[in-house]
Amino acid sequence: MEFLRWSVEDGVAIVTINRPPANALARAIISEMDALLDELAVKDEVRVVVLHGEGRFFSAGADIKEFTEVSSGEEFTKLARNGQIVFDRMESFSKPIIAAIHGAALGGGLELAMGCHIRYVTKSAKLGLPELNLGLIPGFGGTQRLPRFVGAAKAAEMMFTSDAITGEEAVQFGLATRAFDDEELLPQTLAIAKKMAQKSPIALAAAIKTLQYSKTSTFDAGLQVEAESFGQVFVSEDAKEGIQAFIEKRKPQFVGK
Structure with missing residues (x-):
């Protein structure tokens, strides 16, 4: 795979998004995630999955340059449905998927994270759906998943203003489960994931x-x-x-x- 790499440690598959500088969520990453789910599903040694980003960000959003390559509403609808289907697969995947979020999870990056079963964050991470800044709306399930976690009014405020919340606020509003210092995010996430991996x-x-x-x-x-x-x-x-x-x-x- 070009943008996703992974390894297994004590029953935990550590999946890294590697598309510098911002890990922008290109269509290729969504396709690779779809293929990776097929592979992880049949790996008996994998019991839990941890998803995180290389570099400064988890994922700072969709690849806006790719949008300029799409010319019709029908193509955008197809693009959105493809992302929704993959993130739905993640949400119903038979093995726990944990997002370890640092830096930023914005737009499609946050929608990817919301497709995971659990989200752990750094205290200073930024999470939001800023699509209205571009005259767009979230298209990978954000309008449906965000209200489940933070409530309809807070979801509306986040989308209508395009303002991001911090990792600590994400825990407060129910979007994330725990917030850690930057250097503790991955070690703590892996420790919890390995505890889960010991279950049946x-x-x-x-x-x-x-x-x-x-x-x-x-x-x-x-x-x-x-x-x-x-x-x-x-x-x-x-x-x-x-x-x-x-x-x-x-x-x-x-x-x-």
Whole structure:
């Protein structure tokens, strides 16, 4: 891949966006992310994914120069749908994806981060959707995901003013989970990711699946899916191992079966 590189450490795939100077979200990066999800899905040694940016930024936004290559509304619609589909894949991916955000996550960069299950940030990071500065609106799911995290009024304010919020404010408003000092972001994120990687892959996938229903379904429908998933997980080898390890007061060894 040209712009995404990755390695595995203790069950965690560390994926780095490498398109200096700003890691602008070119169409090629979205295509590479789509292909990478296919690859990571079948890698048993990968249990958690951490996504971060090389250099000064997580991703400072979409590649505006590419916009000048698109000539029709229909092409822009197709461009937006392609990004939405990939970010939807990330959100429903069977392995946790954590965004480690430093510098800036703006426009398409923030939309990419919102497609992840969890966001950790530096305290000074800038997060926002400034598309209205260009006479545009967010197109990769930002208008739908941002209100889920910060509420409709705050999302409207952020989009209408194009003002970014800091990492600390992102935690305050629910857009991010934790804020760290710059030098602590990646080490702390990896430590948390490695803790997650010790869990049963089957249980992690089931937890992700059931959490998705809390966003799109009724409470009763979500409870039904939870009950069904609970039953499916309960008969797995990992569940038997986890219960036995608890009884024997030892650390479980999950194998993903």
